[in-house]
Amino acid sequence: MMHSILHNKSRKIYIILFWIVVWEVLSLVINQEIYLPSPFSTFNALVDLLKNKDTYITILFSTYRTLSGFFVSCLFGIVIGYICGTNQFFYDLFTPFIGIIRTVPVMSIIIIAIMWFKDTNVPIFVAFLMCFPIIWTNTVSGIKSTDPKLLQMCQIYNIKKVRVITSVYFYSVLPYVKAAMISALGIGWKVTSAAEVLSLPKYSIGRYLYDSKVYLEIPALFAWTVIIITLSYFFETVLKKLFKSRNYD
Amino acid sequence: MINLVNINKKFADLEILKNFSISFEENKISCLFGPSGVGKTTIANIASKLVLVDNGEVTGTEKAVYSYVFQEPRLLEWFSVYDNIDFVLKDVYDIEKRVNIINNYINMVELNGYENYKPNALSGGMCQRVSLARAFAYPSNFLILDEPFKGLDIKLKNEMIFLFKKLWSESKRTVLFITHDVDEAVTLSDSIYIIKNKPVEIMEKIVMNNKDKEEAKKLLISYYT
Known part of the structure; x- marks a missing residue:
């Protein structure tokens, strides 16, 4: 072993x-560094970044935006998903809306969001809008896959609605929502960075990505990319550990 | 006593029940005996208000509290044996009372030592025993058994029948027992309704007390062939 x-x-x-x-x-x-910097110069750029206090503040802010978008989408995705999974009317009502969000290009959403919100909130909103359909869809599938025979058993034994949700629906939906949350979190990081590049909040990884393009600091672009990948991987691991620690695998 | 009076029930265009009446005597075991697919479960579901009727009346259900042993165990696979029984009792009793009741019934169905096992670690027969314990632990006065011994081998089936008799004699309630097995029907029932056809008709009602079992068996088989 x-x-x-x-x-x-x-x-x-x-x-x-x-x-x-x-x-x-x-x-x-x-x-040509400008096309593809070597791992070595990327590493150097990364070390330079890690020496700078602003880097950490930036990471903190971008993490805050990503996680906010992620949590809000989980909250709405699960609650609305539950309602739509148990109620055909709401399912029919939401289906076209979700379908549209799913197909609208991210860039259109980012640009319209820039018109609506303060720069720092644009990435949160965009991350929410991108993650929400994933969580919603999986929650609905989970609810719909709940064994009707178990629900009938609950009906016979007069189980209170709340307990049917916490003891039956919850466990049936769990594997679906778990998978959705893991993929939504990854997408959250990508989308947040993209939205930051266009909305340019003061402290944001996206702004640094944008600057490295403007000043042709390609090693820095790669270094920031490495940071995003690491953060995404780190939070995915934390999420998986969290599920595991609660015996939800 | 629960009575179904002049019930009509259709599923899509299929007429299952037409002017159908039946009654289930209090604290007695009434058996619905008939071939698969004739509508036995539908009758049980109407008596337990899981299915609404198109027409007709169901009386005597005002004070009815139901429990049900289904064809499959219908356990929550993420809960242990103990928690599965606890699940149906939580809204009824406080914790101290539940501990006693659950342990008592786990004992009665001879599953002590398995309290913390999840259903997928148990055999089909053991799961069905949990389902039986759950039905009796719940303070019902109307118990439905829908072919609960289906798929069990002879030995397990006889064990289950023995357990059922034991549980029922200690905690009597009105029982609606569904089967198409001749032996089960004559061993357990106080009265047997032989049903057939579409829409369902009661061919004969056999009252079992004092009746010779072999004779009853012959009668049941004669309707089958």
Whole structure:
């Protein structure tokens, strides 16, 4: 067991190393920092960023925006999803609305949001709007997949509505919502950064991405990208651990 | 006593019940005996108000409190044996009383030691015993058993029948027992309604007290062939 875990870990490290080598080779072939900076210069840019206090403030603000959008979409997605899953009228009412949000280009939403909100709230709103349909759809599927035989059993035994929700629907929906939350969180990070690039709040990863484009600091662009990936991965792991610690796998 | 009086019930265009009447005597075991698909479960669901009738009257249900042993155990797979029984009692009793009742019934169905097992760790027969314990633990006065021994092998079936008799003799209630098994019907019932056809008709009512079991069996089989 121990041996296989070690083996697994070292294997992962080799795989990562392999792709870094591929990256290095590609950047050597291209030999133009502006198109593809080498892993080394990206690393240097990253170290420079990590020495700067503003970087941490920026990370904090962008994290706040991503998580706010994510939590709000979870809240609305689950509550409205429950209502639509149990009530055909509301399901029919919401279906076209969700369908539209799903297909509208992110950029259109970002631009319209810039007209409506303060710069810092634009990414929150956009992240919410992008994550909400995912949570909603999965909640509805979870509710609809709840075994009607169990619900009939609850009816026979006169179980209170609240307890049917907490003890039957909750567990039936859980695997669906869990998967949705994990993918929504990842999308949340991407969309928040995109919205920040256009709305340019004072402290935001997006603003730095934008600046690195303007000043052609491509290694910095890569370094910020590495930061976003790391944050996204970190929060995904935390979320999974959270589910696990509550025995919700 | 629960009475169904002149009931009409259609599903889509299929007429299941037409001017159908039946009554279930208090604290007796009434058996609906008939082939699969004839509408036995529909009758049970009407008696337990799970299904509404198109026409007719169901009387005697004002004070009825139901419990049900379904064809499948219908347990919450994320809860343990204990919590599954607790689930139906939570709105009825306080915690101290529940602990006693649940442990008592887990004992009666001989599942002590399995309190904390989840259903997927138990065999089908054990799950059905939990379902039986749940039905008796719940303070119902009308108990429906819808082919509860279906799919169990002979040995398990006899064990379940034995358990059911034990539980019922200690806590009597009106029972509606659905089966198409001749042996089950004559062993458990106080009276047997033989039903057939579409819409459902009662062919004969057999009252079992003092009646010879073999004779009753022959009669039941004669309707089947």
